[in-house]
Amino acid sequence: MEPYDENDVIQPTDEPAAPPAPEKAGPSEDDTGELMSVFGEDYDLDSADIFKDDITPAPQRRPAAPREEPQTAPVYENAAKKQRKKRNIRSYLAAGVIVLVCLLLVGAVWFLVKQRDKEEVAPPVEAAQSIEETPRIRAENQAKETVRVRAKGFPVSFSSKAIRSIKAVGAHIYVLTDESLSLVSPSGAYQLMHVIDYVEPVIEANGKYGLLFDRLTGKYLLFSNEKVLLEGESPNNMQILCGDVAADGSYLIVSKGEQSASLLTYYDKRGKILFQWSCAKDHVVTASIAENRRDILCAALNASGGEIVSKLYLLDIYSNETLWEYKLKSVAAMDCGFLSGDKIYIMCADRRVVIDVKKSKPKPNVYEFPETLLAFDTDGEHTAIVTPEFGAFDSYEVRLLSGSNKVSYEFITNERVIDVRCAGKRTYLLTESHVLSVSPSGKGSVVTPIAGGELGLDVLNGHVYHFTLGYLFKN
Numbered sequence: 001m002e003p004y005d006e007n008d009v010i011q012p013t014d015e016p017a018a019p020p021a022p023e024k025a026g027p028s029e030d031d032t033g034e035l036m037s038v039f040g041e042d043y044d045l046d047s048a049d050i051f052k053d054d055i056t057p058a059p060q061r062r063p064a065a066p067r068e069e070p071q072t073a074p075v076y077e078n079a080a081k082k083q084r085k086k087r088n089i090r091s092y093l094a095a096g097v098i099v100l101v102c103l104l105l106v107g108a109v110w111f112l113v114k115q116r117d118k119e120e121v122a123p124p125v126e127a128a129q130s131i132e133e134t135p136r137i138r139a140e141n142q143a144k145e146t147v148r149v150r151a152k153g154f155p156v157s158f159s160s161k162a163i164r165s166i167k168a169v170g171a172h173i174y175v176l177t178d179e180s181l182s183l184v185s186p187s188g189a190y191q192l193m194h195v196i197d198y199v200e201p202v203i204e205a206n207g208k209y210g211l212l213f214d215r216l217t218g219k220y221l222l223f224s225n226e227k228v229l230l231e232g233e234s235p236n237n238m239q240i241l242c243g244d245v246a247a248d249g250s251y252l253i254v255s256k257g258e259q260s261a262s263l264l265t266y267y268d269k270r271g272k273i274l275f276q277w278s279c280a281k282d283h284v285v286t287a288s289i290a291e292n293r294r295d296i297l298c299a300a301l302n303a304s305g306g307e308i309v310s311k312l313y314l315l316d317i318y319s320n321e322t323l324w325e326y327k328l329k330s331v332a333a334m335d336c337g338f339l340s341g342d343k344i345y346i347m348c349a350d351r352r353v354v355i356d357v358k359k360s361k362p363k364p365n366v367y368e369f370p371e372t373l374l375a376f377d378t379d380g381e382h383t384a385i386v387t388p389e390f391g392a393f394d395s396y397e398v399r400l401l402s403g404s405n406k407v408s409y410e411f412i413t414n415e416r417v418i419d420v421r422c423a424g425k426r427t428y429l430l431t432e433s434h435v436l437s438v439s440p441s442g443k444g445s446v447v448t449p450i451a452g453g454e455l456g457l458d459v460l461n462g463h464v465y466h467f468t469l470g471y472l473f474k475n
């Protein structure tokens with residue numbers, strides 16, 4: 001039984017009492033009055049005096065409303081799918097961002113590795129590759145160490161801006177400046193081979209060997225591929241008049257003699273003297289080594305009766321005597337060499353002379369130039385000559401002469417010819433505005449236009465290399 005609560009008020013019996021709450025235990029509905037048990041006893045509430053006085057009735061307590069179960073919002077299947085779809089989209093987007101970040105990181109690492117590899121292979125290059133000679137490089141070269149400074153691409157720039165000449169030797173182009181000898185490969189990679197202090201340097205080449213000498217100081221060096229094989233000086237450090245190199249690396253140096261006008265010295269590729277010959281009164285201006293590396297041809301100048309005389313000497317390195325001599329009056333020899341068979345040629349300022357040296361009384365085959373010789377080049381058998389066109393004011397004529405002095409073709413251009421190269425029956429011309437090629441049929445074509453300022457050219461494996469004071473180009 002619940003304890004008594006003074007706030008509970010029993011209503012008058014005029015109206016039937018409200019049924020007790022179901023959860024409370026009490027008298028049954030058949031009782032005529034309400035009973036209240038106090039301290040364990042039952043009392044008749046209708047006859048109790050304490051409830052007879054006037055008492056303001058308290059508001060009747062309304063029965064508690066039945067407890068309603070909490071209602072939840074209805075769940076729709078499509079809404080759940082939408083929520084799941086949104087969550088999936090957000091997951092996919094997050095995964096995509098992560099993948100993208102990873103790819104960017106991988107790309108950045110790859111780019112940095114490539115940049116590092118490029119820096120290890122070659123120094124940074126600009127539009128034109130540049131060779132810079134630092135004090136360190138100069139010091140190392142003076143210590144006779146080969147220094148490599150590589151880059152790739154044409155044109156190749158030389159910071160000294162003092163290119164004297166270029167020469168095709170073996171598979172490379174060699175660039176000679178006032179201060180250095182450099183190698184340039186067909187791809188444009190270069191190597192600073194040697195720092196020089198020559199005054200009047202000249203390059204001669206044959207096959208894979210090259211000879212560089214200084215006319216004034218008497219210094220020279222022999223090189224091949226990427227190496228300087230040896231360095232030397234002419235006998236008694238005399239001035240060098242001319243030189244030549246053979247296909248096996250043997251070479252000759254013609255210098256002034258202390259007791260003669262000229263001294264010719266022939267060496268093997270290790271620098272050992274194989275032969276020496278003195279020319280008492282004549283100054284040798286050009287010399288050539290035969291393919292058999294036994295015969296040597298020299299052309300020397302002298303004067304007789306007030307006119308210039310060119311003398312030819314044929315030497316055998318295994319003989320103490322001159323094999324053959326010939327005199328050409330009123331002409332100055334500029335170049336000489338061996339042709340096929342037993343013939344030789346001599347280039348002069350106004351003619352080309354071919355002679356059979358095996359005949360006891362040779363009859364020279366002479367081709368006289370119609371105008372002053374401007375440029376020429378020979379490949380050992382053919383010779384290309386450039387002269388002004390006869391009777392014209394601003395035209396130039398190119399002729400290709402065979403070994404027998406026959407004209408293979410003639411080509412005329414109105415552009416001034418700066419340099420010429422003979423490659424078999426094809427001729428290459430450097431003019432003020434173009435590099436031209438003349439085919440064996442005598443037809444000319446443009447190899448490339450140029451900006452001007454070109455000084456010379458050479459040809460290697462069908463590619464034309466030409467240069468200005470500071471740049472080497474390839475076409």
